[in-house]
C-alpha cells in the first residue's frame with residue numbers, strides 16, 4: 455500500500471514533509487503546470503495565490519500560536535517562511551517567489567518523494583490518500599468526491615457572515631429572544647427608523663472587495679451579500695435578514711423597526727454569528743458599518759464576513775477527528791478542502807494528516823491533538839456536529855475551550871497560549887514515544 459498525496463499546495467507539501475521525515479516514501483500529484491487553477495500563476499509547489507502574509511507572529515494571537523505549534527511539529531512551511539521573510543512589523547510576510555522556490559526545492563530533491571505532474575480525476579480507493587486539492591479543486595476529482603460524500607456535503611462557495619465575540623455585544627441594548635416568544639436562542643439588536651436609515655446609507659456607500667474574474671456572477675439567491683440585497687430597495691433588508699416580525703424589545707414593549715439577529719456559533723456561547731450578513735465589504739468597512747448597529751457599537755470581530763469561490767466539505771458530517779472520510783477511512787482530507795480557512799490553517803491540517811497517514815500505514819492508533827491547542831481547536835470546529843450550516847473558519851480564540859476562570863481580555867492570549875503549548879508538548883512526547 456502506498457501513501458499518495460494529491461495537491462502540492464500548502465497542505466500537500468506539509469503532509470508530504472511529515473511523511474518523508476518519518477522515513478516513508480510518498481507519491482505527490484500536482485496538476486500544475488500541465489493544468490492550472492484560476493488563481494495559481496506558477497509551476498511552484500506551495501504557491502501563495504494572494505497575499506504574501508502569514509499573519510501575526512505574536513504567540514498571544516490565535517494564528518501566532520498556531521504557527522508556533524507548527525514549528526514545534528517540524529513544519530516545512532514555517533521553515534521556508536522564516537528563511538524568506540520580509541519586514542512586516544508584527545506579521546510574518548514572505549518573498550512569495552523565494553518561499554515557493556524553497557519549498558519546491560526541498561520536496562522535489564527529497565529521495566523519498568516521487569512527483570507526478572498530472573491531474574488526478576479519481577480518488578484511489580486502495581491506497582492511503584491525502585486529498586489536499588484546495589479551494590479550487592479540479593472539477594473531475596470534485597465529482598468523484600461528491601460520489602463519496604454525497605453531493606449535499608460538498609460546497610463550492612463560502613458565504614460567511616461575520617462572527618462577533620459575545621462579550622463585546624452591549625447587552626444593555628441587545629436582548630435574548632426567538633421570534634414569536636419561542637425561546638431565547640438569538641441575540642437581537644433592535645433598530646429604530648432613524649438608526650436603520652443611517653445603517654442602510656452607510657452600507658450602500660461602503661467599499662467592497664473586488665471580485666476575481668472567475669467568481670463574478672455566481673451568487674445564489676439564498677446567500678446574496680447583504681449590500682447586494684440592500685441595493686434592491688430600501689425595505690428589502692427589513693423583509694429579509696433584518697425583519698423584525700415576532701420580536702418584541704423588552705425595553706420598549708414594542709416591535710422594533712428592524713432587527714439584526716445573532717446566532718450562537720459555538721458550544722461555549724462565546725461567539726455569535728450575524729445571521730444573513732454574508733458580505734463582500736472590505737474588513738475595515740465591515741467593522742465601521744456593522745458597528746452602527748445598536749448593541750454592536752464596540753463589537754469585536756472573531757471573523758469577518760466573505761463570499762468567495764471555495765470547494766470545501768461539510769466537515770462535521772463527513773470527517774472523523776483524524777481528518778479521514780468517515781465512509782472511506784483510507785482517505786484523509788487536508789487544507790482548505792477540509793473546511794479550514796487560510797494559508798496557515800491549511801498548512802497545519804497537512805501536518806496532522808501526514809502524521810496520521812504514516813501511523814495508518816504502520817497499523818498504529820491515530821492521533822488527534824488536544825482541543826486546547828490551536829491545531830486541536832480547529833479539529834473541534836471541523837468535527838462539531840452541533841453546527842448545522844457548517845462554514846469554514848480561520849483560527850480564533852472562540853474555537854478554544856474556555857479558560858478555567860474569567861480573566862481580563864488583554865491577559866487572555868497569554869493564558870491560552872501557555873495552556874496550549876504545555877498540552878502540545880505532552881502530545882508531542884506521546885507521538886515520539888510510541
Ligand SMILES: Cc1cc2nc3c(=O)[nH]c(=O)nc-3n(C[C@H](O)[C@H](O)[C@H](O)COP(=O)(O)OP(=O)(O)OC[C@H]3O[C@@H](n4cnc5c(N)ncnc54)[C@H](O)[C@@H]3O)c2cc1C
Nearest residue numbers: 461463464465485504505574587588592789790796797800
Ligand atoms: C483566490 C484566493 C485567494 C486567497 N487568498 C488568501 C490569502 O490572501 N490569505 C490566506 O490566508 N488564504 C487565502 N486563500 C485561502 C487559502 O488559504 C489558500 O487557497 C491556500 O492556498 C489553501 O491551501 P491548500 O493547500 O488547501 O490549497 P492550494 O494551496 O490551492 O493547493 C492545492 C493544489 O492542488 C492542486 N490540484 C487541484 N486539483 C488537483 C487534481 N485533481 N490533481 C492534482 N492536483 C490538483 C492545485 O494545482 C494546487 O496546487 C485564498 C484562496 C483563494 C481561492
